Amino acid sequence: MGWLEMALLFAGGILAGCINVLAGGAGFMTFPLLVATGMSEIEANASNFVALLPANIASLYGYRHELRRPNLHLRPRLLLAVIGGACGSFALLWLGEASFKTAIPWLLTFSTVAFALAPTIKRWLEQRHNFDGRRWIWLSFILEFIVYAYGGYFGLGMGVVLLALYAMFGHDDIHEANSIRNATITLITLIAIALFAHAGIIRWLPSLVMMMGAFIGGYVMVKVSRSVPQLWVRYGILAWSVTLTAISFWRYG
Structure with a gap:
C-alpha cells in the first residue's frame, strides 16, 4: 500500500468519524475506500469494523450522559x-465470499430504503393510526434484533436504520x-472484530490507518455535534448511499 492510498484512507477516516458521530452511515464511505486499496469485499467488510471502532x-x-436515562431499556x-x-x-x-458479493447490492438497497423512508413511516403511523411506539417495545426489540444480525454480517447503514427504529418506537430525542x-x-x-480476526480476514495496516x-x-465532531443541522447530514448520507447502491448493482448484479 503506497503513501497516496494511506493518505486517502486517513482522510476518509476523518470524514467517516465525523459522520459517525452525527448520524451514522460512515460505512457507506469507508467500505468502497477499503475495496479501492485492493482488498476483497469480505476483507474490506471485516476491516471496516476495525477502522470505525474509535469513532x-x-x-x-460523547453521549455517556444520555445513557444514564432510565427509559432506554439498555440491558x-x-x-x-x-x-x-x-x-x-x-x-x-460460514456463507463465504461468493454469497457476500451477491448480497451486497441488496444489503445496500435495504439500508438505503430504510434510511430514506423511516421518518415518513413514523409520521404516517402517528397521524393515521395514533401509533405510540412506547407501547410496542417488544416489536421494537424484534426489529432491532434483525438489524443487529444484519450489522454483524455487513454493517453498512446499520446505524441509520437503528436511529430510525429508536425514533419510531418512542425515542424522539436524537441524542x-x-x-x-x-x-x-x-x-x-x-x-x-474478535471473530474476523480469528478467521484471519482483517487487513490490519489499512484498517489502522483509517482508524x-x-x-x-x-x-x-463530538465537540460540535449538537450545533450541526441533522437534516444536512441526513441528505448527504442519503445521496451517497443511493449512488453507492447503484454502483453495487452495476458491479455485482
Whole structure:
C-alpha cells in the first residue's frame, strides 16, 4: 500500500468519524475506500469494523450522559446486540465470499430504503393510526434484533436504520437515540472484530490507518455535534448511499 492510498484512507477516516458521530452511515464511505486499496469485499467488510471502532467509542463517550436515562431499556438491547451481532458475523464466515458479493447490492438497497423512508413511516403511523411506539417495545426489540444480525454480517447503514427504529418506537430525542445506537454498535463491532480476526480476514495496516483518521474525526465532531443541522447530514448520507447502491448493482448484479 503506497503513501497516496494511506493518505486517502486517513482522510476518509476523518470524514467517516465525523459522520459517525452525527448520524451514522460512515460505512457507506469507508467500505468502497477499503475495496479501492485492493482488498476483497469480505476483507474490506471485516476491516471496516476495525477502522470505525474509535469513532464508535468516541460517539459512545460523547453521549455517556444520555445513557444514564432510565427509559432506554439498555440491558435487553445490549443482550440482543450480542446475540444478533454474533449470529451475523458467524453467517458471514460460514456463507463465504461468493454469497457476500451477491448480497451486497441488496444489503445496500435495504439500508438505503430504510434510511430514506423511516421518518415518513413514523409520521404516517402517528397521524393515521395514533401509533405510540412506547407501547410496542417488544416489536421494537424484534426489529432491532434483525438489524443487529444484519450489522454483524455487513454493517453498512446499520446505524441509520437503528436511529430510525429508536425514533419510531418512542425515542424522539436524537441524542437519546444516538446514545443507544452507539452502545449497541460498539458492542457488535467488538464481537465482529474478535471473530474476523480469528478467521484471519482483517487487513490490519489499512484498517489502522483509517482508524487513526476516524478517531480524530470522531473526537473533533463530538465537540460540535449538537450545533450541526441533522437534516444536512441526513441528505448527504442519503445521496451517497443511493449512488453507492447503484454502483453495487452495476458491479455485482
